[in-house]
Amino acid sequence: MNAVEVVGEDLPVFALHTRSGSYVFTVTDTGLVRQLHWGGRISAADVMVEPLWALSTNDLIEDITAQEYPAHGGFRYNEQCLMVRWPDGGRESVLRYHGYAVDGDSLTISLRDDKGLDVDLHYEVVAGGEVIKRWTTITAGCTVVLETVASAQFHIPFTDLELRNVSGHWGAEQQELVQTVSSKTVLESRRGISNHHHNPYAVLSLDATETTGRVWAAALAFSGNTKVVVEQTQYASTLLQLGINDFDSEIVLDPGESFTTPAVVCAYTDQGFDAISQHLHAYGRSLMRPGPRPVLYNSWEATNFEVTAAGQIELARRAARLGAELFVVDDGWFGRRNPDATGGIHDGLGDWWVDPVKFPEGLGPLIDEVQRLGMDFGIWVEPEMVNPESDLFAANPDWIYREPGRAPDEARGQYVLNLNLPDVRRFVLDSVDTLLTDNDIAYVKWDANRPMSQVGAGRDVWHGHIRALYDIVAELRRRHPDVLFEACASGGGRIDLGALSVFDDFWTSDNTDALDRLEIQRAYSLVYPPQAMRAWVTDVPNFLSQRSIPLQFRFHSAMLGTLGIGCDLTKFGEAELEQAAGLVAQYRQLRPRMVEFHRLENPSPNDYRLFQYCGPEGAVLYAFLPSSRLGHKPTTVRLRGLEPHARYRFTHDWQQREASGEYLMNRGLRLWLQGDYASSIITFDKVTEDPE
């Protein structure tokens, strides 16, 4: 069956088919676009369209019909995708079906309001056929203000669904949030970044485990103010809406102007959370530039702001011995970036010149040495920010967001630059462009260490900032196609599919405690591909948890993502350097098979954490036991994603063994770790057939 199916002419039934499901809607005789199905596969040709019904004069057809893109007005009381202010002060929109177009795996549904608005609903089956991408374009026929303009709405014909998202804060991002939906829940960002508190997606499920049960997922590709609404309706269904947040938002369109919403990607499976993650990871990976991300060394936890040419060279020599492929100088290399006596920092941001005290000969000698050692060079920047004592702020005090008649908000001693101003956009683009042109830089860590505030009244300010950010990074990538860009916002404040469209990977959290990271990384992996998840090994006791976890466990935990090292290597003895070098070498050797990521179930009462990757060459199991208890109970590991009839060679219980994929997936292996902070890796090599 084609990805897009259309049956009928006057009131067509439309179906979008993924390999695991179908998404079906039709047009009513009053011109409403009415959703009929989101679940397992069905054919549009089989659909029996039930007549619309009003339950009572208080539950009218317009209100209870599951619409694809409901607009404000009339008897529509549910969450609306669109709320418009017309030039005459009117607020009601009456969207009617106006035709469709199919182009390969894409479908566009046109809606029109004769008062002066065209709305195009776009659908595309992407990522190898398991994900549908939706977005909406609004075109004005007269000057209108879009007060609400969501990307998409969905209706799931079940109740009592379980909702999964994350909650948290700085240092504790991506804490799994699970709740049963019984009324309305809003997960949002009002901070101008996709933020540490929640994430712009919803995963809804019915009696699901990792490997069984129905799961519906939708994620918004946007890094600013977002809003996800989940509501159990009174009519045996659950509504899901995603879009830019209508909080403090006004988007003005003049006649002929269009606004395109960020995209939402959605997927369905009846095979549980593992399958939904595979679909979403495949989509995430499809946004990423090819090739593995390099093993990096980052200086932040080792030196903080106290970077010097000599100190960085010393670290670089040791990082190279470990087998790092990239050396990144973090904060502190530019302007007059030095903490005051209280540790506060008020200078540097905005002055993107190399500090002549810390680097008397510029960055050249450090970059040369890093390259001589066989590594690429990377650098930290925070281009959307400015410090009050910088030259930039002295020259341009009106470049920041601020409220008239109020003192500007300071957080971490810094202000946010107003990227809505063309001069500011030009400055940010030019400063990073100059840095990349003047120096041989292969990697940029792009940070943003405070939320936006005091953006004032104006057209499209919150949203405009993020669109400007995307444009700047996209232009930098165009001008410097070999440079990789890492998205960081005070840790994991910018993890979303919008960021992944222009950045190459994410800094996941400033919490680098290897045990906390297992939880953070597990929740992260529900939606986002681990290949974009930066994870560092850092010193103990960890600065945040004060926990001292053995080096092997720290490495194994970080090897689940894209490996980085953030230790003060000058404090490493020979034995530690050697152990670390062995683990980096192992990671680099395993990297080609780290494609599909699985969270494995643990049937033991002991607290094993089991994760697995598989790729064309075989699989790798990562097993962790934070603390042994209950008489050192073993667990059983059942692998996933193997070829059932292929054979795999591995070492287990100190013996070389071989087993079929189906054996390893169905019966599995007994695994027994003992002690505290125990961890182990088992590699499974696919045995290639002897050609003879």
Ligand code: DGJ
């Ligand atoms: C916050 C980031 O998350 C850290 O990794 C580090 O880059 C600091 N900012 C530097 O100021």
